Amino acid sequence: MTNTNHKVIFRLSALGDVVLTTGVIEYWAKKYGCTFTVITKISSSPVLENNPHITNVISLDKKDLGDLTWIKKAGEIASEYKGCELIDLHSTLRSRILGARWKGKVSRYNKFSLERRTFKLTRSAKLNDKLSGLRVTQRYAAAIEKEIPEASELLPRIYPTEDERNIAQTLIEEHDLGQKFIALHPYATHPDKAWPKENWQALIEMLNENGIRWAIIGRDKNVFEPQGSSCNFTSQLQLRETCALLEKSTLLITGDSGPMHLAAAVSTPVIAMFGPTSKAWGFYPAGPQDVVLESEMDCRPCSLHGKSNCKKDRECLRKITPEEVFEKIQNLMR
Template sequence: MLTPPAMLPLIKIGIIRSTSIGDVVLATACIDLLRQIPAPVQITWVGRRPALGLVASAFPEIKAVDVDPDASNYQDKVAEELKDVHFVIDLQTNLRSKLLCRVLKKDYKIPSYTADKRSFERGSMVVVARLRGRRKTLPPEMQKTDVYQYDMMLKTLRHALEVHLPVEMLDGLDQVKAVPSLLSEHDTGEKPWQKEMKFGRWLAIAPGAAYETKRAPVQLLQDIMELLDLNIRQDSVLKEETIGLLFVGNEQERDIALAILDKLDWKGPVLNLAGKLNLWETALALKEADALLCNDSALLHVAESVGVAVAALFGPTVEAFGFPPWREESRAFSSQLGCRPCSKHGKQDCRYGDKLCFGLIQPVQVVEHVKRIIKNKISLQKSDVDTKKPDTK
């Protein structure tokens, strides 16, 4: 535990992270770390909506600066907002953010610290996969990661704090655990759909992703849900529960949800909120769910950041990139197809034209994992109820 020195002055920190939504959510691990430091901290976060709005809604105490990176006066505007900070953490790590940090150092003597996005390593994985093709299987180490991307962000922040914090505060800093988190005590009021979700169990489904190539085929999602429906009816524990389906995402994914439901005879309630919620409302909805079935997408990270375990379907990207689920009860599902990964961001069309990377995922494994998550939640909640019962002996 870090011990606060007496009369510590306010620490002013600038964070630059504009896109993408998933990366912005992962960057909230830095907020989690700063909240555990026994010193007053003022954060100015430079970004773009809608991702910036998500951070601002979860942490209203943060100064959120929304500036268009393509604006001609971008550097001047951001420099004006950051001119009083003690240092800047550059989590965007692109040419524009690096030039901005150079201006801050030159004009205001503000140091900056740049996170390693491991772009070279990811690019190397893609090159090797192109050469390997489907002649060989994917090495097992590519289906896991030893370095999560949010750990790289935290590493940068820890280094900056070691430079700028008083020496008496550094003891134990490397032991402080921080994770991506949108959990906040900020009360935004209860939404109508939150009242409905107070009853029964809920499985959230996010069928979308930033790129079409990263979206699991509708047929795979249908197969998973049909098998899950059958398993629930046959499970001695789950068949006694009312399990609802919550669909989240954008307007396009609303149509995917309807296609999935068209093949299902689901007995529980269904909430298709895809296209009806903003990002913050989506986070609040996911917080009420027991589990999330999703692709390698931003909502994977949103769900985990509000404490919800996921079953994530990885197709053209690989877990070794550093973006798989990090919660112990979560899991990524992928194939050992040798042509994975086919690009650094998963947006390149399948060169074989069949998206076999998704086709080889076994629905039965996904279903067993989803069942395990929900049953564990049931068991934990029953245990909590039993613990709170008064002892009548």
């Protein structure tokens, strides 16, 4: 394939990282009229389905990413897309191997790795302002843009199908969720990123007392079972079904998580609670109604990805009270 108006994007890593690429894909498609092939992990590829700007998704599994296997696979991809621009939105050894074998222009985004690690150690106010003011989608865009667009121009987009929307509507009707229910995501890949279960329970009691319907979403081996009535879809929905349900919800309450980005990508407002991580990392929702709650503590942020071993029993998250979250919910629902 030799097509100067077709670009290839490389982004592996976590689900949210891939969801965020859809914002720059949307922006570039409208600005330049180009189409895209996206290289990502097979677990993340569903969020790219039904996207009108993506003509192909190269889904990689573990066997594709072995050292020698990847060198061969990278060569095959480079040959297939000869003449197309490669936009590296991952900037790791694997993406650089692909870039070294690429037969065309290669553009790469700046991860600000040194600045992030320096901020984690120093908690410099100057670095905080610099990093927080440049969301990851803007850092992605800077791979090819001289003038960086506003974050509001790069909001992620997921396109549920009508069948997926119908499934979500059926679930809403079967569980009598009504038209103004909220979604709750009490899980986290890394335990120290999770808001404490007792806080979730207290929040749910407030929702029940005020007649606000809710549904739990997400996947986890340890299912959170709140006391009292519940609508719990934990580990029951496919990824795109979850997106369709989030699209129909009034808002999502979550920690720093993948579903936070899923909700943003279907234009559902998010209330996100950040603990060991920080807005400075750039992975925060930037929609007009999105809210990020953080506690001011000298030890924050303590982790780049949430893999900390907190010695303070997640005090940073415990200080975000159910009352504070409920107040934000009421404000948004008004």
